[in-house]
Amino acid sequence: MTGAAEATAPHGPGTGDAPPVLALAGVSKSFGAVRALRDVSLELHAGEAHALAGENGAGKSTLVKTLSGVHRPDSGQVLMDGRPVEFHKPADAQRHGVAVIYQEPTMFPDLSVAENIFIGRQPRASLGRIDRGAMRARAAELFARLGVALDPEQPARGLSIADQQLVEIAKALSRDARVLIMDEPTAALSVNEVARLFTVVKALREQGCAVLFISHRLDEIFELCQRVTTLRDGAWIAGEAVAGLTHEALIRRMVGRDLDTLYPKLDAATGEVALKVHRLTREGVFTDVSFEVRRGEIVALAGLVGAGRSEVARAVFGVDRWDAGWVEVNGRRLPPASPTAAMSAGVALVPEDRRQQGLVMDQSIERNIGLTGLKRLRRGPVISRAAERDRARDWAIRLQLKFNRLSDAVNVLSGGNQQKVVLAKWLSTRPQVLIIDEPTRGIDVGTKAEVHRVLSELASDGMAVLMISSELPEVLGMADRVLVMQEGRLVAEIPRAEATEESVMTAAAGRTS
Template identity: 55%
Template sequence: MNEPILRMTNISKNFAGVQALRRVQFDLFPGEVHAILGENGAGKSTLIKIITGVHQPNEGEIYLNGQQVHFDTPLQARQRGIAAIYQEPSLFPDLDIAENIFVGRQPTRGGQQVNWGEMYRQAETLLHSLGVDLNPKTKARNLSVAQQQMVEIARALSVNARILIMDEPTSSLTLAEVADLFRIVRRLRDNGVAIVFISHRLEDLFELADRVTVLRDGVYIDTRPMEGVTREMLIQMMVGRTLSDLFPKQTVKIGQPVLRVENLSLEGVFDDISFELREGEILGMAGLVGAGRTDVARTIFGITPATAGRIFIDGREVRLTSPRQAMALGLAYVPEDRQHHGLVPQMSIAHNITLPLLNQLARSGWIQTDREIKMAQEAATQMEVKAASIWQKARELSGGNQQKVVLAKWLTTRPRILILDEPTRGIDVGTKASVHSLMSQLAAQGIAILMISSELPEILGMSDRVLVMREGRMTAQFSREEATQEKIMQAATQSTIRAVKVNGQTVYLPHQ
């Protein structure tokens, strides 16, 4: 490493009196992967938006290749070779791969007609340079999230980007897709591209990053080479304290079964799922992405009614055909995709929290505003939501605070059965610890929790029992004492099991 391609000094940024960044330092060298780490609200997104020209700093200087620059727009940053890939891909679904790569910049004949042949040839060359085997005429809507990210990388290379920013690129990928993404990132690094990598998954950093810069509450903490740092050191820098117990699992007396499913099936999606969930129990559901766990949760909550099988609540058989019916029976569901299914982003925190309870808050067709404000304020305070007020828009919150609002919304319904689908996806270590502590408290109050997670440490740390699914079938069930990462991964990738009755008890045997 010689001179940095990007250097930022004393960067400060205010939003309506709120200090988002305070005299932050950052530099980036060609051919390195430099990670930015911090809790939600630490200032990572603001720093990235300043680099890409979305925001302008109130103070500080930015140097690109040794020359001071000021970006008023994202276009100016892009013209200087800076590109960003965000957690949620931003492709046009009805355009094909080549059209997405060259949107607004299609090669033309004589400056008039689009040269389609040349565009597809260039797209194929770009994809080939990344080692990606995709037909450039494939519509974007037919691509997986991982494939969409590859197209976004190709688009960045098509404008000769020398700085590539990757914001939480692995959060929705399978293990195989993560490995493929890392292969491409290493290839780009070896070709001299400078990469800014943001991830809450510390294992990603140890696998890929050369250096790491830590922010906390908008303040620069330190920059370290990844060689020699430990997970504990990074957590200490991030949150300002040690997290000796990231999984504060309380010992809780497990009560009677409150939910039982027998041979539950949804044609073409999952088949023959059987388990029971007890008062005060946290039942973990593990498996690879695409195993069908979310589909089972949605069926139990009445979103996609089962095509076969039986559901029992408190020993009484019920047929759940709508979320309203499930809620009336004491169920609540915190979905995996908080942006699209958990929140109404353009609505305030208060209105999101009270959304499930409008009937209770209404009198003669009018919402009782005083009761709504009191309920929302109490729920937001209990969940320690960090915001200017309960009237702040949900879309303006960090990912961790958005997740707290979703949890607050469902806890106001006072559920007896709580389904948590990837409850800590995309949130920082400190907030994860808070969510885990809340889960333990809720279990201690007798709430039965079904927790779906793709993070094995979370499954092992918080579950009383663990179910494992693979390709729409249940493959294993472990007690807390029996469960290990090796056993869970083996069950997630190998044969299935079936539920049978023996002397009135449900036991699980391999499928013949």
């Protein structure tokens, strides 16, 4: 790839002297008390692919949103061709030739591919009518330029995610985009689809497009990009040429921090097997997944976004159907696709997205906590408000929930406290197996430590915990064993003693060497 980098440099108007097409200079951005970006600089040059590396929560998405006009920086500047610009909304960035391809594009499923590309800017014939022939021809021309065989007339409904991304790239081309920002485009793609995407992006790069590429798969960064900028906890760590960099060096830049203080997992005696999953398969989602979780154990399920971790959790809990295999809780098989059966067998699932799946946002704390145990709160045919309040108060105290009144709606609480309410809601069912998906996503460091303390105590009390987490330090600090998933398969099981950033990352990114 080094050769390609040198070869493409002359295509751009002199990477050395011409100002970068798009740049950030000393940009900071805070959301409340959280400093998402601190004094970050970045330069995107024509004809160059630039990688953005960093863990989840490092500030990559905030950076993308600053470049694409969704966020405005608190301080620092966005520069185009060396001149400061202000993007007030995404349309401003689009007008300046900045296009963003998201992991899952938003399309109009009922309209044709050609119309999805040209909506609002259709080629016109006389009297302002749409020139359908020209629209079709121009879409076909764009696809020919990208070297992909898509039919402009087919409806967008039914396109694979990979094809949807190609349509988005065609749309960017039709707007004469000079900067292409790709936010984890490969997370949901198969190997062949990634190869096709890369062919397209390399061609665009050689035509003088500046590319900003985000991916958790290091191989992809090394294959596609000439430069890489690394962020950690919102701060700029390094900006350097990819040539000469090793995987290990890049991982060190991304993670290097002190782990021991934050994640105390108490040692607990492990008991008998509480959850046993045997060769579980859901067609096209995950394949042949087998593992056990013992009492007193915290097992982490690690892997990249889109590796199928949450899907396994959903299937175990019975939200989704599985096609083959079985699940046992305390030696008893669970019937497929029945959350009710899973709950009465003692399984609880704390979902990833608490706003959508975990909480009824505009109902009170006590109502939310009571929701999972309405039967137990019944006095005769009616729900006892007093019992509901008592139960909520018990858990609020145990989890050190910060609140005014138990009758407050949960949407006034902070993210961390909301997460505690979700926990209370499920813990009050006295589960024996707790499946928890991204337990600390989007909550502050202090509350994070408390959530970890709670999980550790629960395990000490003999609960079996299966934790899905994308934050490596959390996985390494909390887990007795780490299971790694990659593209729907379980590819590694790493005991606590051998689990390091490198070993987990390597397994998750699927590097064979």
